[in-house]
Amino acid sequence: MKSHILRSTRSSPRRGLLAFPVVAALSATQALAAGGLVSATASGNDGNVPANAIDGSLATRWSNLGSGSWLTGDMGQVKSLKAVDIAWYRGDTRASRFTLLVSMDGTTFTQVFSGTSSGLTASYERYTFSAVNARYVKVTVNGNTQNAWASISEMTVTADTTSTW
Known part of the structure; x- marks a missing residue:
């Protein structure tokens, strides 16, 4: 089971920045740990x-x-x-x-x-x-x-x- 998925995408070459959108999913186990x-x-x-x-x-x-x-x-x-x-x-x-x-x-x-x-x-x-x-x-x-x-x-x-x- 993956609790966090990290993907890397490059922004426009004109800006020269890397963007790292993070997609997080809480599993039932993590939800139980939270409350x-x-x-x-x-x-x-x-x-x-x-x-x-x-x-x-x-x-x-x-x-x-x-x-x-x-x-x-x-x-x-x-x-x-x-x-x-x-x-x-x-x-x-x-x-x-x-x-x-x-x-x-x-x-x-x-x-x-x-x-x-x-x-x-x-x-x-x-x-x-x-x-x-x-x-x-x-x-x-x-x-x-x-x-x-x-x-x-x-x-x-x-x-x-x-x-x-």
Whole structure:
């Protein structure tokens, strides 16, 4: 598998410069290393789509109005999951109430954590639990200290590859 392809092309002889366009492709392994999630779905959104919560940027977010709104991340394969890091949008001004659930198949979920964010930071907060094999992780948000919005800037996971054979 090639993660980077480098091709060289000469520019016009009048300029005498070499141009090196780089074509980069992230493999699933590289995406997992970046944040652990290869795709995301949600119960809804207000135009701030689920993919924003796994794009590596704290400047974007997923948002949906309503208690019980959820965001599900797919790790692409079964992993031994032991922590989820969430950067809450406006997390430095409000605390969000939420549960974390995991699933092998994306249909049947088991709760592994329930709590409230600190309300002190818009950066990542880590939520740990006993290691569990899963492919999917779901965050269900039950409002915050200001309103019923669910808003997550970023979500990443801490996981190890699990043998499935």
